[in-house]
Amino acid sequence: MTVLACDFGGRRIKLGVVRAGHVVAHAVIPAQSHESLASRLPVVANSLLELCDDAGIQLRECRGVGVSYPSIIDPADERILDQFGKFADGARVDLHAWAQQEFGLRLALENDARMALIGEWRYGAGRGCDNVVIVTLGTGLGAAAVIEGRLLRGRHGQAGILGGHLTVRYNGWPCVCGNIGCAETEASTSVLVERATQLSCFKQSCLAAENDLTYETVFRCAGQGDECAQELAQQTLAVWGSMTVNLIHAYDPELVILAGGVMGSQDRILPAIQQWVAKHAHTPWGQVQIVASQLGDHAALLAAEWLVQERLVNEESTRE
Ligand SMILES: [Zn+2]
16 A cells, blocks of 8 residues: 655654555755644645655555654544644644645554554564563653554553653652653653753763753763763663553553664663663563564654544445
């Protein structure tokens, strides 16, 4: 099957044409999410049409558009239910009407972490595994779960995906979601500068010289012996470790896949989370495997084909 694929991120929109489990053409455009989703859609449509041209694929060969979006998606009518600061107009945009108008195609919409999991589960690090959790580490923190070979969605579409909003500190920082001490508000790229500058050692640290502070810098400086960076790295890994333990206790996976922008520092992150889980997770049956994602940006694009296929099969069975 051939499909068009869009993965809307906070900073970048990844686009692709996918056929039979392969990304045959792809491109990345800036998200400019401070503007509006509506204003980016014409650019997205043009880029997808160009990709089809490049790949020598006609629109009539495509069966649908698979879209990955950073929000809770209503499972009944596939609408965007909310978002925290990404494309303020997201919930008001009718993506289904857009796909019909631009391409004459059906659109299938799903949460971004769930799409990353579908990609890794069907084509990447989770292949052949029926019980898998993904943890996405980046601007925000995401999660998703497959249990007994079924993608977990829940009545309102939020089952499994609120990993970043699991409480890791009951008296912690307030979060945009309304909760207190969420993993995402304790340690993610969106709060990194805030958490770093709150440390009393910050001004003496080499982190203070950075204009654009990233976790890559934090882990690098920590490796070079900067004590403040070491403290921040340790706090961060404890938050991500706790979040992973919570997800293991909730969903009973045999495999946890770590993905997302900060996994550029996977040499430091992966062993730390593996050790944390080995020490703190209660799994009397054995040990959960913790691995890095294999597909990176392509995971959500590849998932588009699976998602469109799933929706077409569902529609077929409803008609019968
Ligand atoms: Zn929260």
